[in-house]
Amino acid sequence: MDEQGLERDVYDVTVIGGGPVGLFAAFYAGMRGLKTKIIDSLPELGGQLIAVYPEKYIYDVAGFPKILAKDYVAGAVEQALSTGAVACLEEAVIGLERLEPEGLIRLTTDKREHWTRTVIICAGIGSFEPKRLEAPGVREFEGRGVHYLVRSLEVFRGKDVVIIGGGDSAVDWALSVYPLARQVTLIHRSKFRAHERSVQQLHESPVRLYYPFYEVKEVRGNHHLEEVYFHQTRTGEEHVVPAQEMIVAIGFAADLGPMKAWGLTIERNSIVVDPQTMATGVPGVFAAGDVVTYPSKFKLIATGVAEAIIAVNHAVVYIDPSARLDAGHSTNIMERREKAASAS
Numbered sequence: 001m002d003e004q005g006l007e008r009d010v011y012d013v014t015v016i017g018g019g020p021v022g023l024f025a026a027f028y029a030g031m032r033g034l035k036t037k038i039i040d041s042l043p044e045l046g047g048q049l050i051a052v053y054p055e056k057y058i059y060d061v062a063g064f065p066k067i068l069a070k071d072y073v074a075g076a077v078e079q080a081l082s083t084g085a086v087a088c089l090e091e092a093v094i095g096l097e098r099l100e101p102e103g104l105i106r107l108t109t110d111k112r113e114h115w116t117r118t119v120i121i122c123a124g125i126g127s128f129e130p131k132r133l134e135a136p137g138v139r140e141f142e143g144r145g146v147h148y149l150v151r152s153l154e155v156f157r158g159k160d161v162v163i164i165g166g167g168d169s170a171v172d173w174a175l176s177v178y179p180l181a182r183q184v185t186l187i188h189r190s191k192f193r194a195h196e197r198s199v200q201q202l203h204e205s206p207v208r209l210y211y212p213f214y215e216v217k218e219v220r221g222n223h224h225l226e227e228v229y230f231h232q233t234r235t236g237e238e239h240v241v242p243a244q245e246m247i248v249a250i251g252f253a254a255d256l257g258p259m260k261a262w263g264l265t266i267e268r269n270s271i272v273v274d275p276q277t278m279a280t281g282v283p284g285v286f287a288a289g290d291v292v293t294y295p296s297k298f299k300l301i302a303t304g305v306a307e308a309i310i311a312v313n314h315a316v317v318y319i320d321p322s323a324r325l326d327a328g329h330s331t332n333i334m335e336r337r338e339k340a341a342s343a344s
C-alpha cells in the first residue's frame, strides 16, 4: 500500500531508458519471467538511434552486415515488447529511493510514482543536448538550414551541404549525405577523431575537406541559409561556400542530472559498476550501456546489450536468491516458459 492506502503495482524490474540497451534488457528480463517496465523521457523508444541518427547505417551489430538505425530500433522494440514489458514514454525519472524495511524502490517521474524490486539504469548519456556552434548567424538559421539533429536525409537531396566536426557523427553524416547532395564540404578545426575506416572512406569520397585549423566565421542568408564563411585559423586565409543546409556535429553536452542524487558512484559523468554483475553501489540497482563505466568499457550497442544480460541475470538472483543465475539458452528458457504457462 502507498501513503494514500492504494495498492502499489510493483514491478520486478524497471528499466530506465528505452535505447537499444534498455530495450534488450526489457526483452531479456521478460524472457526470464520478470514483470518488466521501461520508462523513457522521449516520446519514442530507440534512444540515440532514433533521436540522433535514425537514417545512419550501423555495421557492427551481430547478425546484420549493415542496418539502418531506425530499422534496428523497429526490431529491438518488437523484441522488447514480445516478452511482456510495458513502456511508459514521455516520463523523465527524477527520483530513486530505496525504502526499508521491504527494500522496494520508489521511482519518481515528472508525472507519477513507480514501484519496483530492482532497477536497471540504461540512461545512455542522460539528458543530452547537441553542443551549439557559436558563430554569427548560426543561431538565427537554426531550423532554416542549420541542423543539429537529422531526421531524414531527403532534406539534403540536390543541395550544397556543409558539415562541421571531425568525430564519428560528422564523418558518418558526410558519407551518408554526399551520394544525394550536390556538393558536401566538411570543415573541422582539428584532426579526425572518427573510426579509421570511415576516415579513409571520407578521403576517397568527393567530399571537400578543410582541416585541420579551419573554423566557421559566419553564416549568411535571407529567409534560409545561403553561405558559410570560414577561415584557416593559423594563416587567416578566408573561404566562402554556398550552403543551403549545414549539419553541426561537434558533440553533445551530456548530463546525468537527477541521477547524481541517487547515491550512485559517478565518475566522469558515468555510473561506476562492477562489470561482473553490473551492480551499482545501491542494492537492487543495476546499470548497463553508455551510462556505465568500468575498466576497458566500450560505448557500443553490442557491448551494451551484453551488459544488459549480465544485469538482468543478477537482478533475477537479487529478487530470488534461489534462482539460477544462468538460465541457459533462449530456446530452453522459452520452452520452460511455455510449459509453465500451459500447466497453469
Ligand SMILES: Cc1cc2nc3c(=O)[nH]c(=O)nc-3n(C[C@H](O)[C@H](O)[C@H](O)COP(=O)(O)OP(=O)(O)OC[C@H]3O[C@@H](n4cnc5c(N)ncnc54)[C@H](O)[C@@H]3O)c2cc1C
Binding pocket: 016, 017, 018, 019, 020, 021, 022, 023, 039, 040, 041, 042, 046, 047, 048, 049, 052, 053, 056, 057, 058, 059, 060, 061, 091, 092, 093, 094, 122, 123, 124, 125, 126, 127, 168, 169, 172, 288, 289, 290, 291, 299, 300, 301, 302, 304
Ligand atoms: C552518430 C552516432 C553514431 C553511432 N554509431 C554507432 C555504431 O555504428 N555502432 C554502435 O555500436 N554504436 C554506435 N553509436 C553509439 C550507440 O548509439 C550507443 O552506444 C547506444 O545508443 C547506447 O545505448 P543506450 O541504450 O545505453 O543509451 P541511449 O541510446 O543513449 O538511450 C538512453 C535512453 O535513456 C533515456 N533517458 C535518459 N535519462 C532518462 C531519465 N532520467 N528518465 C527517463 N529516460 C531517460 C533517453 O531519453 C534515451 O532514450 C553511435 C552514436 C552516435 C551518436
